[in-house]
Amino acid sequence: MVVKVYGSDYASAKRVMVCLAEKNIQYELIPVDITKGENKDPVYLKLQPFGSTPVIQDGDYTLYESRAIIRYYAEKYKSQGTELFGKTIEERGLVEQWLEVEAHNFQPPLYTMVIQILFSSKMGFTPDQNLIQECEEKLAKVLDIYEERLSTSKYLAGDFFSLADLSHLPFTQYLVGKCEKEYMIKNRKHVSAWWDDISNRPSWKKIRELPLYK
Numbered sequence: 096m097v098v099k100v101y102g103s104d105y106a107s108a109k110r111v112m113v114c115l116a117e118k119n120i121q122y123e124l125i126p127v128d129i130t131k132g133e134n135k136d137p138v139y140l141k142l143q144p145f146g147s148t149p150v151i152q153d154g155d156y157t158l159y160e161s162r163a164i165i166r167y168y169a170e171k172y173k174s175q176g177t178e179l180f181g182k183t184i185e186e187r188g189l190v191e192q193w194l195e196v197e198a199h200n201f202q203p204p205l206y207t208m209v210i211q212i213l214f215s216s217k218m219g220f221t222p223d224q225n226l227i228q229e230c231e232e233k234l235a236k237v238l239d240i241y242e243e244r245l246s247t248s249k250y251l252a253g254d255f256f257s258l259a260d261l262s263h264l265p266f267t268q269y270l271v272g273k274c275e276k277e278y279m280i281k282n283r284k285h286v287s288a289w290w291d292d293i294s295n296r297p298s299w300k301k302i303r304e305l306p307l308y309k
């Protein structure tokens with residue numbers, strides 16, 4: 096059965112799509128255009144009552160929150176495609192730790208920067224340069240900790256690619272691309288090598304080049 100991914104051409108749906116690609120799971124993207132308010136449609140709100148994307152439907156099973164979805168598929172198809180949780184319970188613990196770091200330390204300042212730099216005009220407000228600067232400083236401190244970690248292991252959770260690395264792909268792509276802040280990655284030798292490695296995985300190259308429905 097083909098998994099249905101309801102989402103838009105934004106980062107959180109791509110987090111799910113790249114996970115499905117690593118696991119060789121077929122999916123169909125059902126466009127939900129948030130710029131047209133389709134995520135607030137009563138029919139969509141029955142699937143995701145908070146009105147954000149993505150949501151998956153796998154048969155009669157429905158799940159939202161991108162990180163919950165990727166954890167679900169990494170566990171459900173443990174032995175199919177790339178092993179994304181590591182092999183031991185200790186490795187799993189480290190994958191979970193870095194997934195939490197991504198969600199609570201890395202993503203918040205970067206998310207604010209992305210909204211301010213890329214989406215402010217669409218959303219009808221002027222970017223706040225002080226806020227962007229503040230977020231950049233916060234993110235730089237987080238990346239300094241990544242630099243230290245990645246000087247002793249190839250990937251975040253150890254010497255294996257995992258869900259923790261994967262979860263960083265969509266928003267870091269905004270940072271190095273449309274936000275024009277690639278120097279934040281390139282100026283850190285180990286972070287830069289890590290980014291070159293994970294962003295060149297065939298799964299991510301496929302997702303980031305998708306025209307989706309734009």
Ligand SMILES: N[C@@H](CCC(=O)N[C@@H](CS)C(=O)NCC(=O)O)C(=O)O
Pocket residue numbers: 105106107108129134145146147148149159160161162
């Ligand atoms: N914690 C949620 C966040 C999802 C999220 O922020 N989605 C954005 C697109 S990247 C969205 O749908 N925004 C519209 C809205 O929430 O109203 C997840 O990881 O799934």
